[in-house]
Amino acid sequence: MSVEGKGRVLTTRKLLSMKMKGEKIAMLTAYDYTSARIVDEAGIDIILVGDSAANVMAGHETTLPITIDQMIYHAQSVMRAVKNPLVVVDMPFGTYQGNSKMALSNAVRIMKESEADAVKVEGGSEVLESVQRILSAGIPVMGHLGLTPQSIHKFGTYSVRAKEEAEAEKLLQDALALEEAGCFAIVLEKIPAALGKRVAESLKIPVIGIGAGRYVDGQVLVMHDMLGLNTEFSPRFLRRYHNLRDEYLKAFHQYVEDVKSGDFPNEQEQY
Numbered sequence: 001m002s003v004e005g006k007g008r009v010l011t012t013r014k015l016l017s018m019k020m021k022g023e024k025i026a027m028l029t030a031y032d033y034t035s036a037r038i039v040d041e042a043g044i045d046i047i048l049v050g051d052s053a054a055n056v057m058a059g060h061e062t063t064l065p066i067t068i069d070q071m072i073y074h075a076q077s078v079m080r081a082v083k084n085p086l087v088v089v090d091m092p093f094g095t096y097q098g099n100s101k102m103a104l105s106n107a108v109r110i111m112k113e114s115e116a117d118a119v120k121v122e123g124g125s126e127v128l129e130s131v132q133r134i135l136s137a138g139i140p141v142m143g144h145l146g147l148t149p150q151s152i153h154k155f156g157t158y159s160v161r162a163k164e165e166a167e168a169e170k171l172l173q174d175a176l177a178l179e180e181a182g183c184f185a186i187v188l189e190k191i192p193a194a195l196g197k198r199v200a201e202s203l204k205i206p207v208i209g210i211g212a213g214r215y216v217d218g219q220v221l222v223m224h225d226m227l228g229l230n231t232e233f234s235p236r237f238l239r240r241y242h243n244l245r246d247e248y249l250k251a252f253h254q255y256v257e258d259v260k261s262g263d264f265p266n267e268q269e270q271y
């Protein structure tokens with residue numbers, strides 16, 4: 001529970017006050033119990049149970065195939081682990097677009113079954129009615145603009161969005177509309193830093209970037225990417241904090257070798 005005085009430290013109100021004080025917000029994805037515990041211990045402000053689970057956990061090329069049941073499973077695993085951060089769950093593709101009643105019932109399912117704190121949806125004016133209806137049930141909503149991976153088949157590319165003024169202006173208007181509707185924060189993905197700055201300065205709610213430059217109110221990365229588990233994925237915005245793939249590989253090689261050679265288990269490792 002993230003209600004102030006009753007449980008975890010991070011609330012949507014706290015995020016707002018962080019923005020007002022100029023305190024940067026650190027957000028990271030997590031999809032399972034063990035990693036979420038470590039992320040929590042590291043002092044993260046927001047955990048996103050991202051639909052990027054479709055890519056990094058399940059190996060799909062896009063985020064489209066992940067189901068609401070799968071998202072709830074990941075969110076439940078994360079919720080068992082966390083004490084402090086706010087936990088936001090991505091609403092998967094097809095669960096909120098085009099039908100606001102369906103959007104509300106899916107958001108309610110996520111909140112009831114996972115006990116997470118908020119949901120995230122991609123898009124601006126196209127999904128505004130759904131956002132408003134979800135908010136009307138008291139469910140906090142985080143927006144997501146710029147590169148919106150659930151629309152990859154419409155855009156056809158994962159390249160930087162809103163480089164042209166018309167698209168930049170639409171993005172700003174969408175951000176303002178999401179704020180006006182009552183969203184508590186917005187993620188901006190892969191847009192020019194100058195636009196990230198413009199949006200962050202125009203909004204009272206926190207703007208959290210992934211490839212949106214340094215002038216926004218916080219940053220989010222996909223855990224597997226920042227740990228260096230995916231070496232094929234290296235966009236400019238990604239800072240790798242580890243080369244965990246090589247560490248894993250070294251350990252797995254050693255294990256195979258030790259089993260094959262009979263070195264493992266030794267006298268002390270048996271009963």
Ligand code: KIV
Pocket residue numbers: 029048049050051052053090144187189210220222
């Ligand atoms: O699903 C996800 O991980 C996301 C982040 C890229 C913001 O939406």
